[in-house]
Amino acid sequence: MSVQIDHLLNETRRFAPTADFANQAIGTSKLYANAADDRLEFWADQARDLLHWHKPFTKVLDWTNPPFAKWFEDGHLNVAWNCLDRHVLAGHGDRVALYFEGEPGDSRAITYAELTAEVKRAANVLTKLGVQAGDRVAIYLPMIPEAVISMLAVARIGAVHSVIFGGFSAESLRSRIDDANAVLVITADGGYRKGRVTPLKPAVDMALTGVPTTVRNVLVVKRTGNEVEWTDRDLWWHDELASVDAEHEAEGFPAENPLFILYTSGTTGKPKGILHTSGGYLTQVAFTHKNVFDLHPETDVYWCTADVGWITGHSYVTYGPLANGATQVLFEGTPDTPHPGRWWEIVEKYKVSILYTAPTAIRTFMKLGRQIPQGFDLSSLRLLGSVGEPINPEAWMWYREVIGGNVAPVVDTWWQTETGAIMISALPGVTVTKPGAAQVPIPGVAIDVLDEAGVHVGHGNGGLLVVTEPWPSMLRGIWGDPERFIETYWEKFGEENPRYFAGDGARLDEDGDIWLLGRVDDVMNVSGHRLSTAEIESSLVSHPMTAEAAVVGAHDETTGQAVVAFVIIKYSHLEESSHEDIQAVLRAHVTQQIGAIARPRQIFIVNELPKTRSGKIIRRLLQDVAEGREIGDTTTLADTSVMQVIKSTLR
Ligand code: WT7
Numbered sequence: 001m002s003v004q005i006d007h008l009l010n011e012t013r014r015f016a017p018t019a020d021f022a023n024q025a026i027g028t029s030k031l032y033a034n035a036a037d038d039r040l041e042f043w044a045d046q047a048r049d050l051l052h053w054h055k056p057f058t059k060v061l062d063w064t065n066p067p068f069a070k071w072f073e074d075g076h077l078n079v080a081w082n083c084l085d086r087h088v089l090a091g092h093g094d095r096v097a098l099y100f101e102g103e104p105g106d107s108r109a110i111t112y113a114e115l116t117a118e119v120k121r122a123a124n125v126l127t128k129l130g131v132q133a134g135d136r137v138a139i140y141l142p143m144i145p146e147a148v149i150s151m152l153a154v155a156r157i158g159a160v161h162s163v164i165f166g167g168f169s170a171e172s173l174r175s176r177i178d179d180a181n182a183v184l185v186i187t188a189d190g191g192y193r194k195g196r197v198t199p200l201k202p203a204v205d206m207a208l209t210g211v212p213t214t215v216r217n218v219l220v221v222k223r224t225g226n227e228v229e230w231t232d233r234d235l236w237w238h239d240e241l242a243s244v245d246a247e248h249e250a251e252g253f254p255a256e257n258p259l260f261i262l263y264t265s266g267t268t269g270k271p272k273g274i275l276h277t278s279g280g281y282l283t284q285v286a287f288t289h290k291n292v293f294d295l296h297p298e299t300d301v302y303w304c305t306a307d308v309g310w311i312t313g314h315s316y317v318t319y320g321p322l323a324n325g326a327t328q329v330l331f332e333g334t335p336d337t338p339h340p341g342r343w344w345e346i347v348e349k350y351k352v353s354i355l356y357t358a359p360t361a362i363r364t365f366m367k368l369g370r371q372i373p374q375g376f377d378l379s380s381l382r383l384l385g386s387v388g389e390p391i392n393p394e395a396w397m398w399y400r401e402v403i404g405g406n407v408a409p410v411v412d413t414w415w416q417t418e419t420g421a422i423m424i425s426a427l428p429g430v431t432v433t434k435p436g437a438a439q440v441p442i443p444g445v446a447i448d449v450l451d452e453a454g455v456h457v458g459h460g461n462g463g464l465l466v467v468t469e470p471w472p473s474m475l476r477g478i479w480g481d482p483e484r485f486i487e488t489y490w491e492k493f494g495e496e497n498p499r500y501f502a503g504d505g506a507r508l509d510e511d512g513d514i515w516l517l518g519r520v521d522d523v524m525n526v527s528g529h530r531l532s533t534a535e536i537e538s539s540l541v542s543h544p545m546t547a548e549a550a551v552v553g554a555h556d557e558t559t560g561q562a563v564v565a566f567v568i569i570k571y572s573h574l575e576e577s578s579h580e581d582i583q584a585v586l587r588a589h590v591t592q593q594i595g596a597i598a599r600p601r602q603i604f605i606v607n608e609l610p611k612t613r614s615g616k617i618i619r620r621l622l623q624d625v626a627e628g629r630e631i632g633d634t635t636t637l638a639d640t641s642v643m644q645v646i647k648s649t650l651r
Helices: 005-009 019-024 030-037 039-050 079-083 085-092 112-128 145-156 170-180 201-208 237-243 279-292 311-323 342-350 359-368 393-403 482-489 533-541 571-576 579-593 619-626 642-650
Strands: 061-065 068-071 096-101 107-111 136-140 160-163 184-188 190-193 196-199 217-221 234-236 258-264 272-277 301-304 327-331 354-357 383-387 410-413 447-450 462-467 500-508 514-519 523-526 529-532 546-556 560-569 602-605
Touching (some): 039 279, 068 279, 079 085, 079 145, 096 112, 096 342, 136 170, 145 160, 145 184, 145 258, 217 237, 234 237, 258 311, 279 410, 311 327, 327 342, 560 579, 579 602, 602 619, 602 642, 619 642
Parallel strands (some): 096 327, 136 160, 136 184, 301 327, 301 354, 354 383, 560 602
Antiparallel strands (some): 447 462, 523 529
């Protein structure tokens, strides 16, 4: 677990909403009362209030075959229409939907009318290319407007997108395209990153060449103008969009129509394709985006810094904000290019009022010093959100004081790729916030903390975080693997009364508020991105030099956790190459196989790994080594001297 529990126990600072904030707040205590009164009716009200239904639903939840839930099953809606046309028809066509800020400094304001027009054309292109409702489309793009346009165009025709983060390698891309049997890939020539062009199209070519594939076409957005190889299946986005009709009528699809698949790491080597559907998903992302972020769409400028390649970008860049008619910033770059004040310059330029980002970014800014943000006018900020990993109280306080001018409420939002939308968070106009705690389930969501036996732990105790009732934006399964869906999430506390096990540890304080303590399984959290120890281990052992490998997530001041690998190298290679060369080769190998985010911070070359008598690696002991702690209990080791051997080789 990545958070120091003692430290959290001593956290006594409290921040009540100011009267001014509470008086104008969108989310009020009435929401809790209504949800407590009739949870299903509460969600039905949200679905009716926040969305337009082509055909109204009459059923709210079908939970007769758990854990397979159906929400608003007989209703029909068009997700893209809800995010676009409806705002134009309501007279908001001239409102800016996206303030796009490119890394090189190019910028472009796109109104709801313009975004709708682009999505209509893109939808016509998809249809022209033979994409039908239910087909899968892979999207591998930088953070440019076309990423959002592509997602909405796919949704508009009832097809299913699978967005693959641009930092993933050709091999990761290939396995995701294959698993979903995608018929089309949408990519770009490249994107800008840290002042340079990062090509993307070559990775798509590599992923598709020389292997049987279901992909018929590759649609290529011109972003960076770098040379790209061209094959018969390739088409330029701008040519195709210019060649189709400007009109497109959005038809309604059933609420349980699949909307997207998003791959995430689990405890095994193979990423899971998390499946989300339409009506319930859009209801909960719209509800949370509006109430947790206190969205006033006429006046607020919202900015979520996540990439659309992650769930945060799906729910809180594309779907939530656009369903609510918000004006938002879409930023292609990194926080420190071309200068360390880039983010704050953007806040000043667009008068951003709501900022949603990750603790790792906040800690990086803390290290750089407050003089950098203090060089900009941040007075427009009135609400701050955090997501992705536990936020330590110091970072929370710094965020509030330095970025929020000591007045902006901070909401720490806990959720996952699987939950689809925020599950635990303060409501900024209601909750008295506590630095470092996500605190309370949102209205209509049922959370508990249980011990290993499935018993509620009671106030003041720690245990395992579970969701006890189905929720609208819950995952509907793992693509192509219903068994794995059941085993991974629903079996831990028995099949009688299925409860969703999140994989996180949590503690309830004396008030019953929830403090997240980090993952309890073999999943790491590096800069708010989920990585699997098993996936990186299997990449390391796939290299011919490696005999065995073990990977742990070690505490890291900035990124939360960092990847630390322990490898046993085959004897012949040890004789031929230096340790430095071997480490460099393996780091490059992992980057090539998975992507730069999985590259180990450190690789220790060892002779042995700590194992139980049955041969299971005890990662806890390696974590002690990686974090420079005293080695813990070694009595379960098959060979109790092994840790001494490992430690001595590292000195
Ligand atoms: C895991 C989910 C949900 C968006 C980003 C990550 C950790 C997420 C918090 C938070 C403590 C958090 C959990 C969770 N996590 N938000 N506010 N406090 N931990 O999505 O890649 O699906 O990862 O991120 O460990 O299980 P993800």
